[in-house]
Amino acid sequence: MQYFEWFATTVTGLEDLAAKEVGEIAGIPVHPDIGKIFFKGTFEHAAVINYSSTLINRVYLLLAREEIETLEDLYRITRRLDYTWIIDPSQTFAVKAERHNKRLPFTSMDAAAWTGRAIIESFKASANIRLKVNLDNPEIEFYCLLRDSEVLLGLDTTGESLHRRYYRVYAHRAGLQPTIASAMIKISGWKRSESLLDPMCGGGTIPIEAAIKLKNISPGLMKRGIRLEKLKFVDLDALKKIKKKIEDSINRDAVADITGSDASPKSIEGAGRNIEAAGVSDTVKLMIRDCLQMDKWLTWEPDHIVTNPPYGIRMNVRDIVGFYRRFIESVLRASPNSKLTIIISKPRTFTSILEEKNYRVTSSREVMYGRLRATIISSER
Numbered sequence: 001m002q003y004f005e006w007f008a009t010t011v012t013g014l015e016d017l018a019a020k021e022v023g024e025i026a027g028i029p030v031h032p033d034i035g036k037i038f039f040k041g042t043f044e045h046a047a048v049i050n051y052s053s054t055l056i057n058r059v060y061l062l063l064a065r066e067e068i069e070t071l072e073d074l075y076r077i078t079r080r081l082d083y084t085w086i087i088d089p090s091q092t093f094a095v096k097a098e099r100h101n102k103r104l105p106f107t108s109m110d111a112a113a114w115t116g117r118a119i120i121e122s123f124k125a126s127a128n129i130r131l132k133v134n135l136d137n138p139e140i141e142f143y144c145l146l147r148d149s150e151v152l153l154g155l156d157t158t159g160e161s162l163h164r165r166y167y168r169v170y171a172h173r174a175g176l177q178p179t180i181a182s183a184m185i186k187i188s189g190w191k192r193s194e195s196l197l198d199p200m201c202g203g204g205t206i207p208i209e210a211a212i213k214l215k216n217i218s219p220g221l222m223k224r225g226i227r228l229e230k231l232k233f234v235d236l237d238a239l240k241k242i243k244k245k246i247e248d249s250i251n252r253d254a255v256a257d258i259t260g261s262d263a264s265p266k267s268i269e270g271a272g273r274n275i276e277a278a279g280v281s282d283t284v285k286l287m288i289r290d291c292l293q294m295d296k297w298l299t300w301e302p303d304h305i306v307t308n309p310p311y312g313i314r315m316n317v318r319d320i321v322g323f324y325r326r327f328i329e330s331v332l333r334a335s336p337n338s339k340l341t342i343i344i345s346k347p348r349t350f351t352s353i354l355e356e357k358n359y360r361v362t363s364s365r366e367v368m369y370g371r372l373r374a375t376i377i378s379s380e381r
């Protein structure tokens, strides 16, 4: 089997967890980097990772990784590669570029245009055919990342990012990225024999991510297809076998004690639709409840409370701090022994409230939540 170099993108702050997950899924060594992970593997490994990972956004075949200073360097590096084994002349392509190094004397649009020209000219020189570009809906997409003093050129094998889950038929206006929700479940240490409650579940992302973990449902497999399936050099029969094996490992009958509640009837109605679409309605219970008065309705003590409160963007600081405090007091009255895992935007304030209430912080990590900086804190008494 032929081994290649790959990289996969993830949420900044979750790289170590993503490396661990991918290492376990594919059984290969994986190296975390900033916002991404690197590994050596076969196309079969890339397929399994695309179908099964819960923390990865996209998987790329690494075509070039070199030092670069100018657009001419970029052209030279990308022009000397052979693309005839990657693209069929009937297929359209596009280049997406991202420039993280703002000192480079050109824009990401320049980088995309010059790389696109290099690919067309390389292909023309080898096969005497001019490739067609389609910027809106290409069949093949290259990713050109410029960071520090290097360029990474990758071939996308995923297509639509894996964080866009198959089950999101209802989009909550403050919906959590499912990759982050999945990481929170891992960080909490929740086991399938334990009970879990998200008392501000919105569209149900956290309970659903717990339930698909429980049933071993691979989120990428449930998508309408990944880009790897369109690559001309990929053995479709081998892919079918990989998919079948992953499908056979789904345990649809597995059930656990997972509950989502929210004060908003609209959110709970939407969460119900997401849970249905996820195929987990037999194991996730939903309730319309106020999380600030949990002692009035919580008749059991969940082993884990895992939750994503409002970020307070529309609240002033005093309101959000007051909300955090009232929430912790409500948890303490109703379920003092639950382990609490929470994603919040004001970690210092939140930690001091936790400490004041005799909670011990067991882990704390910063993640980039879109453009927002947020912190996942786990604590127990």
Ligand SMILES: C[S@@+](CC[C@H](N)C(=O)[O-])C[C@H]1O[C@@H](n2cnc3c(N)ncnc32)[C@H](O)[C@@H]1O
Residues within 6 Å of the ligand: 172, 174, 175, 176, 177, 199, 200, 201, 202, 203, 204, 205, 206, 261, 262, 263, 264, 267, 289, 290, 291, 292, 308, 309, 310, 311
């Ligand atoms: C950031 S959103 C959660 C989004 C959710 N994680 C998702 O992915 O869809 C915060 C949620 O807290 C809920 N909320 C705010 N105050 C609440 C309260 N007192 N009791 C219960 N839920 C509340 C809001 O209705 C909102 O759905």
